[in-house]
Amino acid sequence: MDKQWVVFSHEEGLIGIFDNYDEALKEYKDSKDAYENYVYENGEHDPNEDIILAAINKRFYSYDTKNPTEDSATTTYWDFKEDCFSLNPIPLPTIKPGDKVYSVGWYCSICNVNVSPQHVTYQEEHDVRAGGCGGHVEWMEVSHD
Numbered sequence: 676m677d678k679q680w681v682v683f684s685h686e687e688g689l690i691g692i693f694d695n696y697d698e699a700l701k702e703y704k705d706s707k708d709a710y711e712n713y714v715y716e717n718g719e720h721d722p723n724e725d726i727i728l729a730a731i732n733k734r735f736y737s738y739d740t741k742n743p744t745e746d747s748a749t750t751t752y753w754d755f756k757e758d759c760f761s762l763n764p765i766p767l768p769t770i771k772p773g774d775k776v777y778s779v780g781w782y783c784s785i786c787n788v789n790v791s792p793q794h795v796t797y798q799e800e801h802d803v804r805a806g807g808c809g810g811h812v813e814w815m816e817v818s819h820d
């Protein structure tokens with residue numbers, strides 16, 4: 676069974692059940708933003724607000740077998756179903772164009788820029804021949820827009 680996720684808020688109750696983590700995450704973020712905007716616009720907090728994105732572990736629900744009952748052609752037999760989901764880690768969100776991506780690379784704290792490896796000297800300095808400041812560069816996590 677593929678994983679499913681549920682998004683819930685105190686205000687709206689069940690917002691949705693999702694097969695796709697990215698969709699669930701988007702719904703969660705939208706709900707968060709909507710609540711934050713509500714607070715900024717109205718200046719009041721709901722102390723009970725509680726927005727949740729959770730992985731579903733088990734689901735137990737009514738299931739229409741589509742088999743007609745003996746006494747009626749329009750009524751069908753119903754049954755129960757239970758789904759169980761493995762507790763594998765949540766997958767990382769899919770990266771889309773425009774998303775911020777974090778990786779490891781060279782960074783010049785003097786110029787406050789990410790420096791491509793071609794512009795770093797053997798002395799780990801921001802290469803002046805490439806328009807750099809000549810300052811020390813660091814190998815660290817950088818963001819690419």
Ligand SMILES: [Zn+2]
Nearest residue numbers: 783786801808
């Ligand atoms: Zn620099």
